[in-house]
Amino acid sequence: xxxxxxxxxxxxxxxxxxxxxxxxxxxxxxxxxxxxxxxxxxxxxxxxxxxxxxxxxxxxxxxxxxxxxxxxxxxxxxxxxxxxxxxxxxxxxxxxxxxxxxxxxxxxxxxxxxxxxxxxxxxxxxxxxxxxxxxxxxxxxxxxxxxxxxxxxxxxxxxxxxxxxxxxxxxxxxxxxxxxxxxxxxxxxxxxxxxxxxxxxxxxxxxxxxxxxxxxxxxxxxxxxxxxxxxxxxxxxxxxxxxxxxxxxxxxxxxxxxxxxxxxxxxxxxxxxxxxxxxxxxxxxxxxxxxxxxxxxxxxxxxxxxxxxxxxxxxxxxxxxxxxxxxxxxxxxxxxxxxxxxxxxxxxxxxxxxxxxxxxxxxxxxxxxxxxxxxxxxxxxxxxxxxxxxx
Amino acid sequence: xxxxxxxxxxxxxxxxxxxxxxxxxxxxxxxxxxxxxxxxxxxxxxxxxxxxxxxxxxxxxxxxxxxxxxxxxxxxxxxxxxxxxxxxxxxxxxxxxxxxxxxxxxxxxxxxxxxxxxxxxxxxxxxxxxxxxxxxxxxxxxxxxxxxxxxxxxxxxxxxxxxxxxxxxxxxxxxxxxxxxxxxxxxxxxxxxxxxxxxxxxxxxxxxxxxxxxxxxxxxxxxxxxxxxxxxxxxxxxxxxxxxxxxxxxxxxxxxxxxxxxxxxxxxxxxxxxxxxxxxxxxxxxxxxxxxxxxxxxxxxxxxxxxxxxxxxxxxxxxxxxxxxxxxxxxxxxxxxxxxxxxxxxxxxxxxxxxxxxxxxxxxxxxxxxxxxxxxxxxxxxxxxxxxxxx
Numbered sequence: 001x002x003x004x005x006x007x008x009x010x011x012x013x014x015x016x017x018x019x020x021x022x023x024x025x026x027x028x029x030x031x032x033x034x035x036x037x038x039x040x041x042x043x044x045x046x047x048x049x050x051x052x053x054x055x056x057x058x059x060x061x062x063x064x065x066x067x068x069x070x071x072x073x074x075x076x077x078x079x080x081x082x083x084x085x086x087x088x089x090x091x092x093x094x095x096x097x098x099x100x101x102x103x104x105x106x107x108x109x110x111x112x113x114x115x116x117x118x119x120x121x122x123x124x125x126x127x128x129x130x131x132x133x134x135x136x137x138x139x140x141x142x143x144x145x146x147x148x149x150x151x152x153x154x155x156x157x158x159x160x161x162x163x164x165x166x167x168x169x170x171x172x173x174x175x176x177x178x179x180x181x182x183x184x185x186x187x188x189x190x191x192x193x194x195x196x197x198x199x200x201x202x203x204x205x206x207x208x209x210x211x212x213x214x215x216x217x218x219x220x221x222x223x224x225x226x227x228x229x230x231x232x233x234x235x236x237x238x239x240x241x242x243x244x245x246x247x248x249x250x251x252x253x254x255x256x257x258x259x260x261x262x263x264x265x266x267x268x269x270x271x272x273x274x275x276x277x278x279x280x281x282x283x284x285x286x287x288x289x290x291x292x293x294x295x296x297x298x299x300x301x302x303x304x305x306x307x308x309x310x311x312x313x314x315x316x317x318x319x320x321x322x323x324x325x326x327x328x329x330x331x332x333x334x335x336x337x338x339x340x341x342x343x344x345x346x347x348x349x350x351x352x353x354x355x356x357x358x359x360x361x362x363x364x365x366x367x368x369x370x371x372x373x374x375x376x377x378x379x380x381x382x383x384x385x386x387x388x389x390x391x
Numbered sequence: 392x393x394x395x396x397x398x399x400x401x402x403x404x405x406x407x408x409x410x411x412x413x414x415x416x417x418x419x420x421x422x423x424x425x426x427x428x429x430x431x432x433x434x435x436x437x438x439x440x441x442x443x444x445x446x447x448x449x450x451x452x453x454x455x456x457x458x459x460x461x462x463x464x465x466x467x468x469x470x471x472x473x474x475x476x477x478x479x480x481x482x483x484x485x486x487x488x489x490x491x492x493x494x495x496x497x498x499x500x501x502x503x504x505x506x507x508x509x510x511x512x513x514x515x516x517x518x519x520x521x522x523x524x525x526x527x528x529x530x531x532x533x534x535x536x537x538x539x540x541x542x543x544x545x546x547x548x549x550x551x552x553x554x555x556x557x558x559x560x561x562x563x564x565x566x567x568x569x570x571x572x573x574x575x576x577x578x579x580x581x582x583x584x585x586x587x588x589x590x591x592x593x594x595x596x597x598x599x600x601x602x603x604x605x606x607x608x609x610x611x612x613x614x615x616x617x618x619x620x621x622x623x624x625x626x627x628x629x630x631x632x633x634x635x636x637x638x639x640x641x642x643x644x645x646x647x648x649x650x651x652x653x654x655x656x657x658x659x660x661x662x663x664x665x666x667x668x669x670x671x672x673x674x675x676x677x678x679x680x681x682x683x684x685x686x687x688x689x690x691x692x693x694x695x696x697x698x699x700x701x702x703x704x705x706x707x708x709x710x711x712x713x714x715x716x717x718x719x720x721x722x723x724x725x726x727x728x729x730x731x732x733x734x735x736x737x738x739x740x741x742x743x744x745x746x747x748x749x750x751x752x753x754x755x756x757x758x759x760x761x762x763x764x765x766x767x768x769x770x771x772x773x774x775x776x777x778x779x780x781x782x
Contacts, residue, residue: 019706019714051702051714053731086699087732220686220700221707294685295611295777302778308477309611311442315410316612323410323442340444341478377778380771386686387693387768 036197265381427588656772
C-alpha cells in the first residue's frame with residue numbers, strides 16, 4: 001500500500017489490452033469520478049485478477065471499499081493493481097485481513113517499503129529520485145526519507161538540505177517473469193509539487209512516452225500494466241514546469257532501464273538509436289522493429305556480430321528505408337555504410353557486440369527524425385522460466 | 392538447379408523486405424521482362440547475397456548470365472535465390488565453376504535432387520505432390536519420377552498410371568536456423584498443367600496466402616524469402632482450375648507445416664483457430680498475435696496450460712474483442728467461456744497442452760469470420776542456436 005496526503009492529485013496510464021484486469025478497470029473509473037484525485041494505491045502479487053469476469057470485478061471492488069474504510073477516504077480515492085497469473089480469482093479473505101494492519105503501518109512519504117513490497121521475481125528494488133529547485137521560498141525544507149537517501153546521488157541530496165526542493169521519486173516492479181504472469185509492469189511516480197490534475201497527467205504522458213514506451217522484453221502488453229503518478233502539493237507552488245518535466249522523464253527512464261536490466265535470464269541490454277528518418281513514426285518503427293526482433297535479440301545474447309539481422313529488421317519495418325542511404329554502427333564501429341558492408345574484421349565487430357551494454361545506431365539518411373528503443377538479449381534462461389511458469 | 396522445359400510459364404512471390412537480396416531483385420526483373428516465363432532456377436546456400444551493394448548485384452548478374460549460357464536460354468529465363476549470412480559477398484569463382492556440370496546433370500522433371508540440394512539445416516527433404524485429373528484426353532501418361540513416387544500416397548500414384556493426370560509438386564527449404572541466416576524460406580511449386588502466366592500467378596498467390604502466410608517461426612521476414620511456381624504445359628490443356636487450385640493449396644499447406652515442424656529446437660507445433668470475428672482482418676489478427684506471442688510460445692514448449700497468455704494476446708491485438716463474448720478452447724476442452732474462466736483441473740488442461748500438436752480455438756462471438764495461424768513452441772535450443780550463429 002502506498003499512501004499520499006488526502007486530496008492528492010493523481011494520474012495514470014493503463015494497459016491498452018482489451019482484457020484489462022478488474023483493478024485496471026476500477027482504477028480507471030475511480031480516477032474519472034474523482035477528476036484526478038486519489039490518496040491510496042494498493043497492489044497485490046500472485047494473481048492478476050484478469051479474465052475473471054463479474055466475480056473478479058466484484059472482488060476488486062470489495063478490496064477498494066475495504067481500503068477506503070480503513071484509510072478513511074472516499075472509495076474513489078483508492079487506486080489498485082494486481083500482478084500474477086491470469087484467469088484465477090483473488091484469495092479475497094486473505095487480502096481483506098491484511099488491509100487494516102497495512103493502513104496503520106503505511107504513512108505518506110516513504111516509498112521504499114512500497115518499492116520493496118511490489119517486488120516479485122525482481123532481484124533489486126527499483127527506485128529513482130530527482131530533486132528540482134522550488135520556485136516558492138515558503139516551501140518547507142526537504143526531508144530526506146530513507147527512500148530518497150538511498151537513491152538520489154549524494155550531492156543532490158546535500159543541495160536538498162540547503163534550499164527548498166521539489167522531489168520526484170519513482171518506483172517500479174519489473175519484468176521478472178516467473179511470478180508476474182505477463183511481465184506486468186507497475187510504476188509509480190510521486191512528487192510533492194503542487195500540480196493541477198491535467199498538468200500531472202500531461203507530465204506523466206510525456207515521461208512514459210520517452211521511457212516505458214521505449215522498452216520491450218516480451219513484446220506482450222499485459223492485462224495489468226499501469227503507471228501511476230501522484231502529486232501531494234506538500235511543497236506548495238509548482239516549480240518551473242520544464243525542470244519538473246525533465247525530472248519526471250529522468251526518473252521514468254531510469255526505472256525503465258532498471259526493468260530491462262533486471263529481466264530474468266538477463267545477460268546484456270542494448271539500445272537501438274535511429275536518426276535520419278523521414279518521419280518520427282519511421283524513426284520509432286525502425287528502432288522498435290530492430291530492438292524487438294527475436295533474431296537480433298538472440299545475436300545480442302551471444303555477442304554475435306551478425307549485423308545483417310539488424311538491416312533485415314529495418315528492411316521489414318513499415319518505415320521508409322532506402323538501402324543505399326543506410327549506415328549502421330555498433331558503438332563507434334561502422335558496419336555498413338551507404339548500402340555497402342564495411343570491411344571489418346569479425347573479431348573486432350564481435351568485441352563491440354560483447355560489451356555489457358551495446359549501442360546500435362542507424363542513420364537512414366532520409367530526414368531529420370530520430371528515436372530509440374531499449375531491449376535485452378533473448379536468453380535460454382528466459383525461455384526456460386517462461387515455459388515452466390504456471391505448472 | 393531446377394530446370395523446366397523451355398518456355399515454361401513462371402510466377403513468384405518475393406519478400407517485402409526493403410533490403411531484398413540481389414538475387415530477389417534480379418529474379419523480379421527477369422520475370423517482369425519475360426512476362427512470366429522462365430526455365431531455370433538456381434539457388435545457393437551459405438551466403439544470402441543481401442546488403443552487398445552494387446558488387447553483390449553484379450555477382451548475381453554474372454551468375455545469371457553464366458547459367459543462361461550453359462543452359463542455352465535467355466538471361467531473363469533464369470530465376471535465382473541465395474540463402475545464408477547477410478552482408479557477405481558470394482564466392483563467385485566457386486559458383487561459376489559449378490554451373491556447367493550442374494546444367495549437364497540437371498534434367499527437367501526431377502524435383503527431388505533439387506529438394507535435397509537446397510537443404511541446409513533442414514533434417515528432412517520437404518516435398519509434397521498432388522495429382523489432378525486432366526480434362527484433355529490427349530495428355531500424355533503420367534511418368535512418375537522418383538520425386539513423386541517418394542511423396543505422393545501410393546493410391547494416388549496408382550491412379551495416375553491409369554488416366555491422364557496433372558501433377559503439382561512442391562519442394563521447400565525451411566526455417567532451420569544455423570546456416571540460413573534469417574529462416575530464409577524458399578519454396579517451388581511446379582505443375583505440368585498448361586496455364587497462362589496470369590493464371591499461374593493468381594493460383595500461387597491464393598496458395599501462399601493460405602499456407603506460408605499463416606506460419607511463423609521467428610517473426611522476422613527475411614531479405615531472401617521467395618516462393619516460385621512453374622507450369623510446363625507438358626500435359627497440354629489445363630484441367631478444372633478449381634481442382635488445380637485446391638492441389639496448389641494442399642501442396643503449399645503441407646510444405647508450410649513441414650517447415651514449422653522441422654525448425655531447430657522444435658518440440659511441438661500449435662495452431663490457433665479463430666472464429667466468430669467481426670471481420671476477416673480481425674480473425675487473422677487474433678490468430679497471428681496469439682500464435683506469435685513469445686509468452687504463448689514458451690508456454691506451448693513447456694506444455695504449460697497458462698491460457699491467460701492466449702487471452703492477453705487476443706486482448707492486445709488490433710482486432711475488436713469483447714471479453715464477455717470470448718470463448719477459448721484447447722482441443723475439445725473449454726478453458727474460458729463468455730468472459731469467465733471454466734472450472735478445469737490444471738492436470739487435465741496440462742494434458743491438452745502436452746499433446747504433440749496443440750489446437751487452440753477462439754470464438755470471439757462477434758461475427759462470422761474465421762482464420763488460423765500455425766507456429767511452434769519457442770525453445771531454449773532455438774535461442775542457443777541463434778545466439779551462436781555467425782561466430
